Amino acid sequence: MANENVYFRGYNSDFDIFGNKDSHSFTWITDDLQYAAEYARVSSGRIAVVKLMPGNIADAYFLDEDFDYIAPAEEDMMSLYSSGFIGYSFYANHNDSYYLCVKSNALKVCGIINKTEFINILKY
Numbered sequence: 001m002a003n004e005n006v007y008f009r010g011y012n013s014d015f016d017i018f019g020n021k022d023s024h025s026f027t028w029i030t031d032d033l034q035y036a037a038e039y040a041r042v043s044s045g046r047i048a049v050v051k052l053m054p055g056n057i058a059d060a061y062f063l064d065e066d067f068d069y070i071a072p073a074e075e076d077m078m079s080l081y082s083s084g085f086i087g088y089s090f091y092a093n094h095n096d097s098y099y100l101c102v103k104s105n106a107l108k109v110c111g112i113i114n115k116t117e118f119i120n121i122l123k124y
Contacts, residue, residue: 006110007031007100009048010039017048017112018104026077026087027104032097033122040115047118049110060100063090
């Protein structure tokens, strides 16, 4: 995408767009369209197009490989938040995909597309 502050979030329609509402939780977003579509999994899944609120991108802690980025402990997330970070970021898929895991209040939803419609759009 031309705008580097535009990201995607795939999610199952059974869940809220921002996922868990716990104070230590995060919402993952990615610049990888295909991964977002895969994460929606079921045909009723959705893809959200989101933007980081201005000024927030520099406030994500970049992870090295020693951190459990899939399921970080509550104390790790609380430590990041209390240190002024909005979450964390990392590269995956041989550094082809960039991921951010941030507090939902750092995000603005620009649109939501049904996974089936999204896949049809990608075919063009």
